[in-house]
Amino acid sequence: MKKDDFVPAMFEEIKETMAAINKKLQQEKPNEKEPQKVISRQLLEFIYQSIHKSVRENISVSEQSTRKQLNQLIQDTKDMEQRITEMTGQYKKRRLIFRKLVVWQSVAAVLFLVGFGLCVNNRQLRENDLKFKFIQAQGGINSNGLSYLDTVFHVNKNELVIEKIKEKVEAGEKDSLKK
Numbered sequence: 660m661k662k663d664d665f666v667p668a669m670f671e672e673i674k675e676t677m678a679a680i681n682k683k684l685q686q687e688k689p690n691e692k693e694p695q696k697v698i699s700r701q702l703l704e705f706i707y708q709s710i711h712k713s714v715r716e717n718i719s720v721s722e723q724s725t726r727k728q729l730n731q732l733i734q735d736t737k738d739m740e741q742r743i744t745e746m747t748g749q750y751k752k753r754r755l756i757f758r759k760l761v762v763w764q765s766v767a768a769v770l771f772l773v774g775f776g777l778c779v780n781n782r783q784l785r786e787n788d789l790k791f792k793f794i795q796a797q798g799g800i801n802s803n804g805l806s807y808l809d810t811v812f813h814v815n816k817n818e819l820v821i822e823k824i825k826e827k828v829e830a831g832e833k834d835s836l837k838k
Contacts, residue, residue, distance in 0.1 A: 680702075796831030796832075
């Protein structure tokens with residue numbers, strides 16, 4: 660029950676009381692065509708005091724019920740916290756093992772990615788070294804030759820041509836060592 664639920668009921672009760680008073684007044688003076696609506700000051704004060712008293716009582720009752728509900732919720736929350744701490748104490752060891760496993764899996768994944776990145780970087784450096792040695796063995800290169808090297812190493816990745824380039828570079832290194 661909300662705090663304001665009693666207010667419409669009180670107004671309805673007042674309305675009914677006023678209607679009953681009007682009926683009584685009309686019955687006392689049936690000859691008058693238009694009854695005068697005269698309400699004494701004492702009647703108004705009585706109605707005001709009864710409304711005021713009723714509102715106070717309803718508010719105090721609703722506040723008490725709200726306090727009781729709040730205290731009950733606080734107690735239920737404390738009971739739930741105690742149950743949870745009892746339950747987590749039993750399963751604490753399992754969760755700790757699981758957390759360590761997750762940490763090691765994360766570390767392994769990061770190490771794998773770093774290793775893979777280093778391998779790709781190392782391969783790129785070896786290819787650049789091979790290109791440099793090939794250009795030195797040829798004694799220089801023009802723009803068409805450089806474009807061809809980029810196509811062989813990057814776009815098509817032609818392994819047969821790369822092997823031939825390695826052989827030419829090794830032959831060029833052997834010749835330079837003999838001199």
